[in-house]
Amino acid sequence: xxxxxxxxxxxxxxxxxxxxxxxxxxxxxxxxxxxxxxxxxxxxxxxxxxxxxxxxxxxxxxxxxxxxxxxxxxxxxxxxxxxxxxxxxxxxxxxxxxxxxxxxxxxxxxxxxxxxxxxxxxxxxxxxxxxxxxxxxxxxxxxxxxxxxxxxxxxxxxxxxxxxxxxxxxxxxxxxxxxxxxxxxxxxxxxxxxxxxxxxxxxxxxxxxxxxxxxxxxxxxxxxxxxxxxxxxxxxxxxxxxxxxxxxxxxxxxxxxxxxxxxxxxxxxxxxxxxxxxxxxxxxxxxxxxxxxxxxxxxxxxxxxxxxxxxxxxxxxxxxxxxx
Amino acid sequence: xxxxxxxxxxxxxxxxxxxxxxxxxxxxxxxxxxxxxxxxxxxxxxxxxxxxxxxxxxxxxxxxxxxxxxxxxxxxxxxxxxxxxxxxxxxxxxxxxxxxxxxxxxxxxxxxxxxxxxxxxxxxxxxxxxxxxxxxxxxxxxxxxxxxxxxxxxxxxxxxxxxxxxxxxxxxxxxxxxxxxxxxxxxxxxxxxxxxxxxxxxxxxxx
Amino acid sequence: xxxxxxxxxxxxxxxxxxxxxxxxxxxxxxxxxxxxxxxxxxxxxxxxxxxxxxxxxxxxxxxxxxxxxxxxxxxxxxxxxxxxxxxxxxxxxxxxxxxxxxxxxxxxxxxxxxxxxxxxxxxxxxxxxxxxxxxxxxxxxxxxxxxxxxxxxxxxxxxxxxxxxxxxxxxxxxxxxxxxxxxxxxxxxxxxxxxxxxxx
Numbered sequence: 266x267x268x269x270x271x272x273x274x275x276x277x278x279x280x281x282x283x284x285x286x287x288x289x290x291x292x293x294x295x296x297x298x299x300x301x302x303x304x305x306x307x308x309x310x311x312x313x314x315x316x317x318x319x320x321x322x323x324x325x326x327x328x329x330x331x332x333x334x335x336x337x338x339x340x341x342x343x344x345x346x347x348x349x350x351x352x353x354x355x356x357x358x359x360x361x362x363x364x365x366x367x368x369x370x371x372x373x374x375x376x377x378x379x380x381x382x383x384x385x386x387x388x389x390x391x392x393x394x395x396x397x398x399x400x401x402x403x404x405x406x407x408x409x410x411x412x413x414x415x416x417x418x419x420x421x422x423x424x425x426x427x428x429x430x431x432x433x434x435x436x437x438x439x440x441x442x443x444x445x446x447x448x449x450x451x452x453x454x455x456x457x458x459x460x461x462x463x464x465x466x467x468x469x470x471x472x473x474x475x476x477x478x479x480x481x482x483x484x485x486x487x488x489x490x491x492x493x494x495x496x497x498x499x500x501x502x503x504x505x506x507x508x509x510x511x512x513x514x515x516x517x518x519x520x521x522x523x524x525x526x527x528x529x530x531x532x533x534x535x536x537x538x539x540x541x542x543x544x545x546x547x548x549x550x551x552x553x554x555x556x557x558x559x560x561x562x563x564x565x566x567x568x569x570x571x572x573x574x575x576x577x578x579x580x581x582x583x584x585x586x587x588x589x
Numbered sequence: 590x591x592x593x594x595x596x597x598x599x600x601x602x603x604x605x606x607x608x609x610x611x612x613x614x615x616x617x618x619x620x621x622x623x624x625x626x627x628x629x630x631x632x633x634x635x636x637x638x639x640x641x642x643x644x645x646x647x648x649x650x651x652x653x654x655x656x657x658x659x660x661x662x663x664x665x666x667x668x669x670x671x672x673x674x675x676x677x678x679x680x681x682x683x684x685x686x687x688x689x690x691x692x693x694x695x696x697x698x699x700x701x702x703x704x705x706x707x708x709x710x711x712x713x714x715x716x717x718x719x720x721x722x723x724x725x726x727x728x729x730x731x732x733x734x735x736x737x738x739x740x741x742x743x744x745x746x747x748x749x750x751x752x753x754x755x756x757x758x759x760x761x762x763x764x765x766x767x768x769x770x771x772x773x774x775x776x777x778x779x780x781x782x783x784x785x786x787x788x789x790x791x792x793x794x795x796x
Numbered sequence: 797x798x799x800x801x802x803x804x805x806x807x808x809x810x811x812x813x814x815x816x817x818x819x820x821x822x823x824x825x826x827x828x829x830x831x832x833x834x835x836x837x838x839x840x841x842x843x844x845x846x847x848x849x850x851x852x853x854x855x856x857x858x859x860x861x862x863x864x865x866x867x868x869x870x871x872x873x874x875x876x877x878x879x880x881x882x883x884x885x886x887x888x889x890x891x892x893x894x895x896x897x898x899x900x901x902x903x904x905x906x907x908x909x910x911x912x913x914x915x916x917x918x919x920x921x922x923x924x925x926x927x928x929x930x931x932x933x934x935x936x937x938x939x940x941x942x943x944x945x946x947x948x949x950x951x952x953x954x955x956x957x958x959x960x961x962x963x964x965x966x967x968x969x970x971x972x973x974x975x976x977x978x979x980x981x982x983x984x985x986x987x988x989x990x991x992x993x994x995x996x
Contacts, residue, residue: 280714306740405900465904476974477968480761497978498981556981564741575719595892596892643833666834672841680846693832706980734970737970766933780901784898793888
């Protein structure tokens with residue numbers, strides 16, 4: 266019997282990788298087709314970004330800059346967080362700027378704006394401005410010049426309009442007003458914002474990073490060099506939840522008709538609120554949270570793979586030792 | 590002329606930049622404005638380099654009819670086609686340029702990297718072994734963080750997200766800080782070497 | 797068949813062509829890869845022209861008549877000599893101009909990566925966690941000090957550093973698994989949702 270078991274594990278060790286691929290695909294497809302409600306708990310680095318952006322609500326002398334430092338390869342993780350933050354800004358009347366320094370990030374930036382704008386009556390140049398694409402070679406000069414004068418650093422927006430002529434720029438001069446920069450990256454790109462915008466001008470910097478980069482950024486969170494961080498799909502799911510619970514909160518009026526009633530962040534509310542995924546009609550507003558269901562199953566699968574692989578390894582090791 | 594003058598440009602401008610960090614004088618600010626205007630005018634040509642390189646590699650393949658040269662034709666046709674579409678109809682939302690992004694570039698870019706999910710799962714099964722105590726510690730930390738990130742972690746036990754949080758904020762933080770300080774010192778040293786003209790590899794070979 | 801359906805079908809074709817590599821290398825994958833490289837690079841041309849060349853080269857020279865901009869334009873153009881056998885040295889001039897900014901990086905990166913990190917590593921040791929962070933940081937720094945042989949008491953101290961690093965690498969690995977799976981989830985969401993319409 267024992268011998269038989271060992272043979273089974275040995276066979277399992279030599280399993281063709283394509284069977285493993287099939288299991289991986291199924292572990293993701295099934296939970297996406299059979300959705301279930303899983304609770305996303307919100308972490309402090311996400312809360313901090315939300316609270317900071319929310320504090321700019323309705324102010325003409327405050328703005329957020331979103332810097333898109335990634336291409337389509339990591340879109341699955343970063344795009345939902347970009348849409349969620351933009352939605353937050355549009356919902357709460359927060360002035361927002363977007364910029365990118367990679368050609369392949371430009372269409373992503375446009376796509377994120379286009380997606381988030383749906384359902385909002387926001388106007389380019391008044392509620393938001395797309396600064397467009399600038400080459401990587403002038404990334405540092407641009408972020409440094411923004412410390413003196415954003416209109417001089419960027420000069421023209423994506424539509425070729427001079428920034429100084431845009432109403433949104435009336436009360437915005439430099440990092441004192443554009444008080445938060447959120448960098449979305451699959452690399453250590455946020456570090457240059459920390460090095461140049463934070464160290465030299467004291468700008469608040471936050472990161473929306475792929476999970477690969479998340480563990481490396483905890484040191485900057487502890488020092489306060491980053492005021493907050495969204496890490497991977499989980500970070501995106503957390504932000505989506507915060508936007509739904511607070512910024513997009515609805516309450517019935519006297520006639521029982523649901524009306525927008527945004528509310529301030531509160532730990533108590535977030536703890537006791539449960540949002541049913543089926544109640545959110547727009548799929549783009551819940552992409553990350555739906556994805557987290559599949560993520561749960563996939564993580565369990567990987568853990569099982571590690572355990573099975575190790576059992577097989579130890580059994581064959583013991584067998585080898587016995588033979589010797 | 591060939592090497593010394595570019596080196597001098599780096600050294601002189603570089604040291605002015607060091608001073609610029611500490612001196613908020615008008616002359617310092619004017620210098621920065623001048624640099625900003627010049628570097629903006631220089632920058633568009635930098636992108637040409639990548640395009641030229643791609644053209645040269647693939648046109649050589651086509652000329653020499655190397656195996657699979659037909660794919661080089663596809664690459665060059667896609668390059669020219671995408672560029673032309675951008676010039677003719679513009680690059681704003683709703684143009685064919687955006688359509689190409691949404692339906693050609695984006696799906697492939699995203700899929701290319703998603704292949705890694707299969708490879709990491711296969712590696713988890715075939716290669717991640719607790720061969721030593723250190724490797725076991727690594728695996729246990731990884732499993733806790735993996736469970737701590739997904740909703741099921743908190744369902745299994747409230748301790749899992751707490752343990753994951755602790756790992757990330759204490760031992761992970763110490764580890765990454767130790768490494769980051771080394772990297773920071775290395776970066777500063779390399780920058781200094783460039784400023785002093787000791788490090789010259791970025792200029793390319795030749796005399 | 798609506799335009800959106802056709803568009804999704806094309807996107808799905810390219811997605812599946814790339815996935816086909818999991819089985820083995822094949823002409824569909826090769827074709828998709830070739831298109832991908834070309835399209836990705838092709839993006840840069842109109843964008844650089846429209847967002848960089850026009851506002852920062854053409855407009856200053858031909859609209860605002862700032863002829864001094866001709867000098868950096870010429871310097872920038874020299875980069876195209878990179879592939880010339882005899883004149884490649886000319887391309888060093890634009891590189892030199894863009895490298896000069898490292899001067900600013902010397903004090904600022906020292907500040908961000910070393911000084912601020914050191915300050916935060918030396919917080920008052922008033923609880924077990926700050927003590928652990930301090931011990932971890934110091935032992936890892938000692939581990940990377942290779943001028944002294946790692947044996948005896950010193951070896952044991954640096955060994956503590958290794959343990960901290962293993963936990964750190966474990967955390968990174970856990971997050972990396974999450975990242976890779978997320979990317980696949982994104983693609984499968986597209987195939988099941990946008991293409992096949994099986995997701996609500």
